[in-house]
Amino acid sequence: MINVLLTDDQRIIRDGLRALLETYGDIHIVGEAANGEEAYRQTQILRPDIVLMDIRMPLMDGVEATRQIKKDFPKTVIIILTTFDDDEYIINAMTYGASGYLLKDISGDKLIDAIRDGIKGNIILPGLVAAKITSKLVSKKSLSITQGDFSEREIDIIQLMIKGKSNKEIAETVYLSLGTVKNYISQIYLKIDVNDRANAVIFFKEMEF
Amino acid sequence: MLLLLNEWYNGLKTFGVIMVIKDLLPFIVPGIFIQVFIQAYYIKHCWENNKLSQREKALFIGGIAIFNIIAAAVYLFFTRKKEVEAKISKKIEIDSNIRQGIFVLLLVAFEIFTLRVIIENVGSEAYTTIIMLLTTCFILMIINGLFVKRQHTLFYFLLPALQIICIIFAVYLDKAQNLEFLVLVVLAHIINKYSLKEAKFYSLVLFLLYISTIVIKMILLTVTINQNEFFNTIYVNFVVFVLVFLAFYTLKKQLISNAQLHEALKTLKEQSIKLEEMGAITERNIITGEIHDTVGHTLTTAIISIEAGQKLMDVDLPLARDKFTLAGEQIKRGLSDIRSSVKMIQHRKNMDFLSELKYLLSEICKNTNMKVTEIIEIQTPLLPIQQRILLHAIKECATNSLRHGGSTEADVLIQEYKDTLCLTFSDNGVSNGEINYGFGLNNMRERVESIGGCLQTQSIPGEGFMVTITIPISKDQGGNND
Known part of the structure; x- marks a missing residue:
């Protein structure tokens, strides 16, 4: 069972993601957060395996939340969900330890694949799920x-x-x-x-x- | 002059030069060995220097063989690494604070040496005149250093000439021969204040006047001329003058080229920011256009159908159902339109990436005179994040090459191989074999590793610096966002 925390400032997206993910047996949504601060607090309490993180949010954005969560809970896997894929924010979040990013309009099956890959420690990029370290x-x-x-x-x-x-x-x-x-x-x-x-x-x- | 030489030669003969040489043997013998060794070392250095043409090589080797160390010095200066000269239209000046700092130090030096000269000349007939000349020179120096700007053409060019005349007269009148330090201070002041070309001219004038004054003074004032002392004085004065000139001149030149390099880096940075903004704006325009054309149309039709369906629900249920089906179809079509335009945008983005890359490299060439050769062979469309990281890496590499290595050439090679994209950047800069992982390099490595890539660096002394970045790519990436 993979415990997932959803973070997005738009309720409609969180609901959509919850509905989508709950149809898969091995995913359990442990909680939701509407901004970075909440995401950090929820991670502290609920200890999810994976956090799906929006980038642009009020109070604290996804980049800062990624930095804090990875600092204090390095085992937590963070996947960025974003509308725009050429965002400088994404690069920052990834250098802080996010496992990758996905576009919000991804299909359910691909999202599940990405989550499973992320748990395995692979890097996730749209169209390039499960990138291994190149030198290998x-x-x-x-x-x-x-x-x-x-x-x-x-x-x-x-x-x-x-x-x-x-x-x-x-x-x-x-x-x-x-x-x-x-x-x-x-x-x-x-x-x-x-x-x-x-x-x-x-x-x-x-x-x- | 010839007569003098002749007399000197005879003097040497009668004095018993042989005995003198015998006494000096412990110094001369190792001296000769060292000279020959240095000669041989620089001839070898020159022989292996493949940046010279055959003719230049022959010229320098012959020169070193005949004129020894002096020729070696000329050779080294001539073959110095040419600096990356920035093509900047506005005239670069060194930081005025540095110039004024040197000026103030020179003032202090002038004061101290003046006091010394005055003390040494107490009681001589020309005492008052020397004090007057030196005071005038000092005042001129202050006026020149603090108030005269380039716009005051007359004063700008006249003051140093007056200063030179004052100091040369003082040299002529001086009894203790200690004024040479003051001459050197004036020399340093002129180099510090004036542009390199003007400084060269004034220095030459000062040099010629100074040496000839010494010669005239010795011939006129000394009753019996001791030839040895005569030539010694001239020789020592000559060497000291040239050394001080070179020291200040090189310092100034170095400061100026540093300032130029700094300026070039700044422009490069500004331009890359502009470039990024431009890219973002065009991209936004394309996306807006696509959304307007495809999504807008289908959504409007869908909304109309749904509204119609809602109204028809109570009246004609089958017709309402038709309307809803129609709306659903419209939305579906809209979605597939979006998909294809996303693909199109992504394709166009890749084109943008290549042109952006080429533009970046040509800007580097244009602004710094660093020659960049690039070979780029990419077929797979890259994700925006990959493009950004690669562009950023190239920018960082180029900046490093300029800033730390003083490179004049750089080469970029980008190739694809199965599931990897490989970028190699190498330069011909000064490298000492050590790699200092500063913020820039670390940041670049973190970025590359964040998308599953890896970064390797290599620094070979004398061969420059090389960065290799490999990132995973996938043949179908960019096409399967749906």
Whole structure:
């Protein structure tokens, strides 16, 4: 059972969300709050697993409430619900520890998915439920990497790297600036999950590039 | 002059130079080694400097081989890292408080040295004249420092000339040869007050007058000329003068370029704020337009149908039901209209992101002379939050490169790879291999991590600074808000 606290200054939205969420068996709405201060107080008393948080509210907004709740109750998962998705407030709330944000017009099933994902500790973005930390995403791939995973320009650079050319020589050969070549090489390292040139060259020789 | 040299040479011969050299051997032998070592070091330095053309290299290496350390100094100054010069129309002046602070210190120095000179000259015939000259010079300096502005063209250019004349006369009359400090104070004052070009001119005039006065004075006033002392005096005066000039001149130049850099950063910041506002306004206009066109129309029809249905309920129930069904259909259609326009807006937003990014980079180029090369390959539409965080990160990186690294070039590469977007920013700034996580960098990292991304930094001494940001993206994101 997932305990949920609803926070929104508009009653109609809280009612709508309650009606929507209560149809799912594993969700239990423990309370409602109309502003940030109330949300903090309710969290203190009711200890919900998850708080659905509106951003713009009177008295205390969702950003400040997120900061306070995450400070005192770090285990509480907070998901921002918002009407506008290009809000600087969202970025702030997320740096304070909100697990993600969703647009208010999301469908019930997606909202439930997001709540379950949030409980698992994943990051929630609209259209991108359950984002894992990127470095892990990338590193897994080095096992099954093929030539097709690289762009034409990257392949040119890799071939010059194998020949033992320096960054400067590569830059002159492919007509790119030195910095751009460095950037490409650094992204190639990321793809194959190595930290230095020697290992990269060994990797490419082994896969018979 | 030739005669003098000749005489000096003969004097050396008869004096037994060989004995003198023998005495100096413990100093000369290691001295020669050190000189050769320094020569070799800078020739190697020059040889490996790939920013020079072949001709320049040959010139400098030859110069260092022949003229040794002096040529090495010239080489180092010539090949100094060119500063990021800001293209700013209005003339940048250094903080007037700094200038006045230096001015006040110079006044104190002038007073102290004047007292010393006067004490040393007590009893000489020119005593009164020297006091008068120095007092005039002091008063001129105060007037010049406090009251004369650029607009008073006549006084602005005349006063330093008068000052130079006073001080040179004093030098000529002085018995104790201690006036050189006052000459240096006047030199420093001129550099401090005037623009770099004007200061160079006045310094040169002062320098030539000063050296020739010393020469004339020694030839005219001394009965027997000791050649060694003669050349020593000129040499020491020359070196001291040049050193003091360089010290004050470089200080001023540094202050000015700092001020310029500061100004450039400020403009950059202002422009990025403007850019953000502009973006927000256009976005709002688009959204308002879409809402007006789609939602407004369907909602109006739906309301009319519902009102009709309410009125018909008691009269004609089946017809009322039809009206309600119609209203429902209208609302449904409205919703799908909203969905498609949201998609359209999001698509347009991505276009905006690219143009916003390009605009930001071109603004950086334009305002700072830092050359930015970008390669951007994105197909997946990005969420607004991702766009904002990436733009913010690039801005932060560019500011850091300018502020801490003094970079002249920066490169941005954005690529997509499966479910990740990778942004790498590198510069050619001064880096000492250490990364100082200040507020900006920490803030950037927090933002990137908040959307599931990660940020890596790398700093290699002599190669500049590199930031790599990876964020998760999803191919269908932005399209499935429904």
